[in-house]
Amino acid sequence: MKKEGQIRIPSGCAIAAVISKDGKKMSGDLITQAMKPMHVRSNGLGGGFAGYGIYPEYKDFYALHMFFDDRSSRISCEAFLKEYFEIVHCERIPTRKMPQITDEPIVWRYFIAPLKSMLANLQLDEKELVSRIVMKINKEQNGTYVFSSGKNMGTFKAVGYPEDVGVFYKLEEYEGYSWTGHGRYPTNTPGWWGGAHPFTLLDYSVVHNGEISSYDANRRFIEMFGYKCTLQTDTEVITYIMDYLVRVQGLTLTEAANVVAAPFWSTIEGNPDYASRRQFTYLRTVFPSLLVTGPFSIVLGYTGGLMVLNDRLKLRSMVIAEKDDRVFIASEEAAIRTMEPNAGKLRAPKGGEPVIIQVKEGAY
């Protein structure tokens, strides 16, 4: 049977997220609990979380979370890393032994800083270098997989139900201002840890529920720009698209959302505002291949915020609620109620309408 990356595996999912607009830290237990009422949306073949602000002591370093099939993979990978980076700190990521989670690979994290000489040599900025090296490892180094690479954030994922994965990774020991969680329902996979969500590149993490019909159009386009879709998952390609649009092309998150979930031409033409019409038309004309069709609901995590986005037909559920400084997002309201029974302002964003929750400047 082919595993993730050798074949494209569509899957349905559960999503939850929480963020404090004031940048107040929350325990990872909160997001773990949120996944419980959505148990039936997963099938035990993948769960994961991303937390932001969890590594304050290493916040200036890229935190690489990695799976190794065996020790030798780790040794050779470390050697490779050292060609480009200074490894400031590395360790095995703490986990619990539990019957629900089995066949675990070796799970490590590295806090690294790019070598200045290498940056100058390759004429790259450090983000570009980190992203290229991550791609290179994932594409070329068998038995090694980088599943998190941002600063002061990290993802934790495994094959299993998400509520078990949270316990497995001891998330209650982490504190972050923003968390996303994901439970997976792949229709056809042997279950591979790397295939679980969130999917990340640098500090972008994506949790996604859906099956995008534009997948190969998006993939074949984005791969022109150095991205390698090794997993063949929607989440991966969406992450790369967001990275490309926001980091490489310099679009705002809203603009990027208007590319990915572009308004229909008829909607654009009916827009009374000339400036908006022009902008929408321009973005659709320039990036037609980055339009994502088919059902999806995603939460994009990044340093200092979250963006929620549905496909333009709103073919997947996604609700948002608030309480005080906290904003809650989930596939189902039940997940929100688990995190905060008294959450209010419950709403379902429209198809294609990005909702961006930004942490106060300086609070993260």
Place this chain on the structure above:
Amino acid sequence: MKKYVIAGNGAAAANCIEGIRSIDSDGSITVISEEKHEAYCRPLISYYLENKTVPENMGYRKDGFYQRMKAAVLYGQKAVHIHKDKKTVGLDNGEILPYDALCLAVGSSPFIPKMEGLDNVSRKHTFMTLDDALSLEQDVDENTKVLIIGAGLIGLKCAEGISGRTKSITVCDLADRILSSILDAECASMMQRHLEKHGMRFLLGDSVSRFDKDTAIMKSGTIVDFDVLVLAVGVRPNTALLKEIGGEVNRGMLVNSSMETSIEGIYAAGDCTESEDLSSGTGKVLAILPNAAFQGFVAGVNMAGGNAVFDKAIPMNSIGFFGLHAMTAGTYAGKMYEEKNDRSIKRLYTEDDRLKGFVLIGCDERAGIYTSMIREQTPLSSVDFELMKKNATTAAFSRKTRTEKFGRTV
């Protein structure tokens, strides 16, 4: 409510009723009908004798015409006097009809020249009305010898009409040819040959010197025995009604293009009138049905206060005998173009860049195109006349004209 009176009940009268009703749906219409029939088509009487139609089919309009038109008909009555100042019409039964507008559609009457011994002829007929035809029918069987005086349209149609009923028909005419009013010698002779093939005998350039009972002694000395005599020498417009009250009358009543006579409120239409022949520019009695119909309708419209003119009268005739049709129109003036063979003759007369008239014998295809050229006075220079003269065809018009004719409502 206006009062309309129409004297006469032929094609002109029927069209006059329709003309009035196209403008005025309320006014009262009274028709004075000398004959005791609804309006019928007089030219059909020969076809009746020929068994090509039956009286039920001879009505000029469909059954119920007068009811639909809300017109009252006084059958068997005749207008005998008009009081133009009182605006009344007096009938032969003494009745007086007031009118606001009067139309004289009184037609014409057979002209019977004085002939010695005529009074002693036992069975003599004129051939003008349905009653004439019905009475003639009674008198003719297969052994009847018929003498018809007059080889004009009426006489010959009568001859054709009874040709199936009797074996012996002799037609005589003072003129040296048949249909002398519309055909020249050559054309007439072609028609004559055709008629002779169907058993007619002709005595032309000859006339009855006197009758000796049922024998005609001709000027030439020829003696013709007959059983039935038909007098078809000609007709005269009935103009007396107008003439006696000082209305302008020539051979027929004179009318303007609105069909009004010289007396206000009195209109005239049909065979009793004289109209200007557009093709010759002269006044003529054009006693043909289409003229009567146009005139009657125009008179009716104007009587009811509408505004219509008819100024495109031309002589024209389509007359067929035993399948050979002769069509004529306009005047035979100017340059003649001719095509002929032993079965047909075509003659077109042109003058001043116009088609003036034509004779078509045995070549009637699309003849109306020629007729309309005469009526519309189409400049020959605007058509491909070389083509047109060989073939009556709209293909000879310019594309633009054709587009107008065929691409629009006409």
Place this chain on the structure above:
Amino acid sequence: MKRVYVDEQWCLGCHLCEYNCAFANSGLPDMVLALKGKPIYPRIHIEGHDKITYAVSCRHCEDPICVKSCIAGAISKDGEVVKIDRSRCVSCYTCILVCPYGALTPDENGVMQKCELCLENACGEPACVKGCPNRAIIYEERGEA
């Protein structure tokens, strides 16, 4: 009113209109039965000269001269449609003499016939229009000249 119009620009001179007309007015269910082995007497005719062809049928004039001229009262306007009551026709050909389009023609017995827009035969709409391969004959409402 909807009338039949011709556009000579597109007429191919294929004469199909004549056959479709003759068939439609034959009252027979099959064209072969209706037309095989006999001359046809259609109510529409291809006319033309040189390379120009076009179909001519009754124009249903506003003020039809044939109606006024018919000596038998056989031609009338029924609404906007000029119709002929063929049982009354005596074949005098006066209508031929007056029609400026050459739209009336005799049938095999010399009885006059004309286009009545197929409104009362089995076709129900002008057969010439329906069968014209190049839309050179059109049935529609148009303005006056």
Place this chain on the structure above:
Amino acid sequence: MGVDFIYPEFEVIRNESRCIACRVCERQCANEVHFFSPERGIMMSDETKCVDCQRCVSLCPTRALKIIRSDCALRENANWPDSTIKEIYRQASSGGVLLSSMGTPKAYPVYWDKIVINASQVTNPSIDPLREPMETRVTLGKKPDKIRRGEDGRIVYELPPQISLSMPILFSAMSYGSLSYNAHASLARAAEELGILYNTGEGGLHEDFYCYGPNTIVQVASGRFGVHMDYLKAGSAIEIKIGQGAKPGIGGHLPGTKIVGDISRTRMIPEGTDAISPAPHHDIYSIEDLRQLVFSLKEAINYSKPIIVKVAAVHNIAAIASGIARSGADIIAIDGIRGGTGAAPTRIRDNVGIPIELALAAVDQRLREEGIRNNVSLVIGGSVRSSTDVVKAIALGADACYIATSALLALGCHLCRTCHTGKCNWGIATQNPELVKRLNPDIGSKRLVNLMTAWRHEIMELMGGMGINSIEALRGNRLMLRGVGLTEKELEILGISHAGE
């Protein structure tokens, strides 16, 4: 050898019991196959002249006619098929190059027919185009590499010239001269009504059709016929034609007999002179020369419209396309071996070039590998026969498809493949006014609009089935395709998996 008899290819079968001798067949056959025998009172045929265009069959009001292939055959020989032998006879008789029209009849693999399309089931909802918006609009042209922002931080809306199509189809180049005036009028009017484009081909643009400029691609080919400033400015795009799928590597030849009247005026050559398009452009002997022509044209029109470079699909098409993509061209058009022609040497048409599906897949992949796919749009042609061919082409990576034969079929073409005789009974590939008038553009344009509307509906249905509601999301979406009965190599080139994988 005196005897050089080739038995007629077709037989005219006339059902005497149905024929009413209306003679429509006789009047409609420009080849003069049918004639009436007054003596016998029946219609007869001279089958030697029949090309099986089916005009008579189509117009026969009693369905008394059919044209069938003659079964008079030479002795069966797998190595020497009948057609090959007869071609030899013809050449032995004429001493000339064999000429043909339309696309090759040879049985090259049609990869479209070996590719199947995906649909959503359970995991992803299909979309009903009757209920939800379904977008088929495409914009062709080079896309900018980098978004630029002004000093106020707002995006600067700079964009190379684009052309917008309501659906991913254009009418391919067919010249006025090879096609009739009415065929061009039909194409132009349909393109306007549909919101797509048609292409002048190398015959110039008749003055009557300048009004369709926004829906016109003007072509500049090696003969440069009809090219002048107003012409270049008239359309929405300029196409430099390097080659054509039906005859890669050779030029064109419209005989002087066809250069009459408006054709001569439109082509700007004297009446009666042969219009010879050289095999190469004599100012393009290399890729850098192409670049110069591209930029000359751009200068001429002030960089206001995209430049298309059209090439035939040949062996190294991927590399050629890569070169063109770097030449400044905005759009590459590729024409496959099965593409049509008004006239081409038979041997070339039937043997030179490669199938469009393989060319498309190779070019799209190559341009992506080089990261320059965004530099150009890709239009492909060469027997796009249906909406599914279009969907498959788009999924393989085309931005849009050129159709020509399909459009001509809509206009009445029956693929008798004798365009080169100039006696097209359907009024399409002829200049004989009597024949030209057989194509009424009112009908022609409507039929084209119908065809495209039908295809568009089908495309939308297929997209909806795939859960895609914008054609952009289908472009290059090869996962939506699977091969059936293809070799590993073919699958590899097409970049698709086999069905079941």
